[in-house]
Amino acid sequence: MKKRIAVLGSTGSIGQQTLDVVRSFPDEFSIVALAAGQNTDLLSRQIAEFKPAFVYCQNGKDLLPDTGYKLLPMEEIACHSQVDIVLAATSGKAGLSAVMSAVTAGKTIALANKESLVMTGEIITRVASKTRARILPVDSEHSAIWQCLNGERQEPSRIILTASGGPFHNFSAGQLSRVTPEQALKHPSWQMGKKITIDSATLMNKGLEVIEAHWLFEAPFDNINVLIHPQSIIHSMVEFVDGSIKAQMSCPDMRLPIQYALSYPNRLPNPQLHRIEWNRIDKLTFEQPDFDTFPCLKLAIEAGRKGGTYPAVLCAADEEAVEMFLSGRIKFNNIADCVERALEQHQAIAHPGMEDVMESDERGRQSVREFVRESQC
Amino acid sequence: MKKRIAVLGSTGSIGQQTLDVVRSFPDEFSIVALAAGQNTDLLSRQIAEFKPAFVYCQNGKDLLPDTGYKLLPMEEIACHSQVDIVLAATSGKAGLSAVMSAVTAGKTIALANKESLVMTGEIITRVASKTRARILPVDSEHSAIWQCLNGERQEPSRIILTASGGPFHNFSAGQLSRVTPEQALKHPSWQMGKKITIDSATLMNKGLEVIEAHWLFEAPFDNINVLIHPQSIIHSMVEFVDGSIKAQMSCPDMRLPIQYALSYPNRLPNPQLHRIEWNRIDKLTFEQPDFDTFPCLKLAIEAGRKGGTYPAVLCAADEEAVEMFLSGRIKFNNIADCVERALEQHQAIAHPGMEDVMESDERGRQSVREFVRESQC
Numbered sequence: 001m002k003k004r005i006a007v008l009g010s011t012g013s014i015g016q017q018t019l020d021v022v023r024s025f026p027d028e029f030s031i032v033a034l035a036a037g038q039n040t041d042l043l044s045r046q047i048a049e050f051k052p053a054f055v056y057c058q059n060g061k062d063l064l065p066d067t068g069y070k071l072l073p074m075e076e077i078a079c080h081s082q083v084d085i086v087l088a089a090t091s092g093k094a095g096l097s098a099v100m101s102a103v104t105a106g107k108t109i110a111l112a113n114k115e116s117l118v119m120t121g122e123i124i125t126r127v128a129s130k131t132r133a134r135i136l137p138v139d140s141e142h143s144a145i146w147q148c149l150n151g152e153r154q155e156p157s158r159i160i161l162t163a164s165g166g167p168f169h170n171f172s173a174g175q176l177s178r179v180t181p182e183q184a185l186k187h188p189s190w191q192m193g194k195k196i197t198i199d200s201a202t203l204m205n206k207g208l209e210v211i212e213a214h215w216l217f218e219a220p221f222d223n224i225n226v227l228i229h230p231q232s233i234i235h236s237m238v239e240f241v242d243g244s245i246k247a248q249m250s251c252p253d254m255r256l257p258i259q260y261a262l263s264y265p266n267r268l269p270n271p272q273l274h275r276i277e278w279n280r281i282d283k284l285t286f287e288q289p290d291f292d293t294f295p296c297l298k299l300a301i302e303a304g305r306k307g308g309t310y311p312a313v314l315c316a317a318d319e320e321a322v323e324m325f326l327s328g329r330i331k332f333n334n335i336a337d338c339v340e341r342a343l344e345q346h347q348a349i350a351h352p353g354m355e356d357v358m359e360s361d362e363r364g365r366q367s368v369r370e371f372v373r374e375s376q377c
Numbered sequence: 378m379k380k381r382i383a384v385l386g387s388t389g390s391i392g393q394q395t396l397d398v399v400r401s402f403p404d405e406f407s408i409v410a411l412a413a414g415q416n417t418d419l420l421s422r423q424i425a426e427f428k429p430a431f432v433y434c435q436n437g438k439d440l441l442p443d444t445g446y447k448l449l450p451m452e453e454i455a456c457h458s459q460v461d462i463v464l465a466a467t468s469g470k471a472g473l474s475a476v477m478s479a480v481t482a483g484k485t486i487a488l489a490n491k492e493s494l495v496m497t498g499e500i501i502t503r504v505a506s507k508t509r510a511r512i513l514p515v516d517s518e519h520s521a522i523w524q525c526l527n528g529e530r531q532e533p534s535r536i537i538l539t540a541s542g543g544p545f546h547n548f549s550a551g552q553l554s555r556v557t558p559e560q561a562l563k564h565p566s567w568q569m570g571k572k573i574t575i576d577s578a579t580l581m582n583k584g585l586e587v588i589e590a591h592w593l594f595e596a597p598f599d600n601i602n603v604l605i606h607p608q609s610i611i612h613s614m615v616e617f618v619d620g621s622i623k624a625q626m627s628c629p630d631m632r633l634p635i636q637y638a639l640s641y642p643n644r645l646p647n648p649q650l651h652r653i654e655w656n657r658i659d660k661l662t663f664e665q666p667d668f669d670t671f672p673c674l675k676l677a678i679e680a681g682r683k684g685g686t687y688p689a690v691l692c693a694a695d696e697e698a699v700e701m702f703l704s705g706r707i708k709f710n711n712i713a714d715c716v717e718r719a720l721e722q723h724q725a726i727a728h729p730g731m732e733d734v735m736e737s738d739e740r741g742r743q744s745v746r747e748f749v750r751e752s753q754c
Binding site for chain 2: 147148150151152153154157160227234237239240241242243244245246247248249250251256259260263265266267268269270273274275276278279281282283284285286287288
């Protein structure tokens with residue numbers, strides 16, 4: 001039996017790589033649904049190739065050629081009985097309600113949209129434990145942790161999230177203030193979407209991953225460390241109570257964690273995924289992160305520790321601030337200032353419902369917009 | 378219920394460290410039997426401390442104070458109904474028949490004596506598959522592989538055995554010929570017995586480990602690679618069909634793999650085992666092994682591939698040659714010459730029984746003795 005997959009965010013970087021994996025294993029996987037936002041051209045081509053039963057397009061039906069599919073909202077696709085795995089790869093807040101719909105329906109969700117867990121981790125994990133929905137990580141770091149935990153009976157004593165350090169590793173605060181969007185969009189190891197590439201440069205992405213790891217692996221924040229590892233070969237590590245550490249490694253290629261989430265608990269041979277050639281590896285190095293120069297990492301971990309609606313504000317403020325940086329309205333180091341301001345202003349709710357999260361999201365964005373307006377007056 | 382452990386080779390390096398682990402977990406483990414060779418003083422103290430029900434002493438009963446234990450041959454201890462785990466840590470050929478006895482009785486064997494598997498791997502694994510005896514590795518490398526395979530459903534596509542390279546890493550053949558026993562007994566990362574320390578210096582130990590891995594994990598020789606990793610932090614790695622690699626790491630301390638074999642499938646918190654401090658790790662590096670300068674590695678892998686009685690001759694010739702090197706009769710680089718000569722002279726038996734193995738062992742030693750005599754004439 002083929003696994004029937006719905007790809008939410010099929011025209012984004014993760015979505016396209018997911019379809020690439022599916023292409024490699026036509027006997028294992030079939031695409032039953034595709035959902036995308038703006039890129040109607042690419043979505044049309046994907047529909048022609050994969051002939052999904054269901055389609056969602058933010059830009060509306062009229063832009064798409066009808067080749068027999070049915071248009072459905074993402075929320076309906078995510079919980080549809082014909083879907084075995086929901087690959088959630090919409091960026092930012094866009095996929096949140098679809099993920100909630102999948103979790104409520106007890107689906108298996110391959111989760112690339114980290115904002116869902118960061119913003120609504122408490123709600124999602126509570127519902128998932130009732131519906132027995134399974135959330136499988138697609139992020140390379142969380143996939144690494146998940147692979148390392150495979151077969152272990154006990155909780156890890158420590159999770160070590162590795163980080164490349166991004167394109168501005170070892171930059172000073174002064175240098176960071178002069179960074180352009182073009183520079184920030186060049187990641188040393190990974191090809192990714194714009195938002196996550198900027199988040200990688202500020203280390204906000206690593207902070208969001210700490211919160212994601214907290215929810216995915218039920219790990220206290222004190223047991224999650226971040227370690228800079230510029231070569232991006234070790235994708236994360238887990239330490240156990242006896243001091244033994246397991247690490248997962250590979251050449252940096254998102255198709256591996258995507259494929260693992262789809263093929264789990266099996267692994268599939270994929271010649272397209274390059275093997276590590278050890279004679280080409282000069283050395284693996286490790287450094288402690290610089291929380292002062294990269295305050296987003298600290299802000300994110302603090303927001304995660306405080307919990308409640310703080311992480312939702314963190315995400316929203318960051319999304320807003322990154323957009324402003326990309327459109328040239330603020331400097332690179334102002335991203336952290338914006339997020340910090342939004343968090344300071346936030347009046348948090350301890351155990352929020354979805355509506356509280358949505359309101360906090362809106363307030364977080366507003367804080368950033370106001371702050372930028374004020375600062376530029 | 379405490380696990381009841383028989384320690385064969387209790388006065389050796391692995392034996393002493395096993396007792397150290399047992400000391401740390403009096404509620405988990407009890408010592409029901411101790412077996413040792415020459416070191417009667419230490420064995421007496423161990424008996425007084427652990428009060429085992431059974432004792433074996435190569436030097437005979439009269440040298441030991443009787444404090445209520447029963448003297449039994451190692452073979453009887455190894456299959457005794459009161460023993461849950463046999464920790465087999467006698468060095469060289471000495472523990473072979475005890476290991477066979479344990480395997481025949483369907484025991485769980487924590488195997489530190491790699492010669493057993495190297496010499497009689499075919500026999501042991503055949504019997505073990507019938508009696509359902511479990512062979513758990515204690516070698517740090519094989520423990521690493523075992524930990525990495527935990528929870529995986531499929532065979533690994535590649536096993537990467539790491540090697541520190543020993544104290545003479547990067548030595549030339551000329552430098553190696555002038556090496557003294559004192560120099561060879563100083564291993565850069567591990568505290569071990571004499572035989573295995575010399576085997577580490579010649580890389581014979583890594584060759585024996587390749588053969589051991591072949592039998593333990595049913596891996597074809599083509600899928601087992603050796604990788605020099607001088608820092609001895611990564612204890613081995615496993616690559617899967619999707620290109621994902623898992624590595625196990627820790628500070629070099631044999632108590633960790635010993636403890637893991639005893640506590641498996643659980644892990645136990647042991648404050649005596651140091652944690653890796655990542656800010657103290659400068660870098661991890663990797664090199665391909667130099668088969669020409671360290672011919673023992675090549676000889677061992679070839680003997681493993683040929684199979685039959687070749688690995689028994691390899692082990693025996695090496696044991697004899699190492700003794701001769703330690704007693705000053707041959708040079709360091711002659712160890713490989715001796716082993717090569719013994720293998721060349723050997724008329725192998727394809728699917729040997731225990732007697733064939735024992736005969737090959739004797740012939741291997743004889744070859745070395747003759748060769749050394751001839752060379753010095």
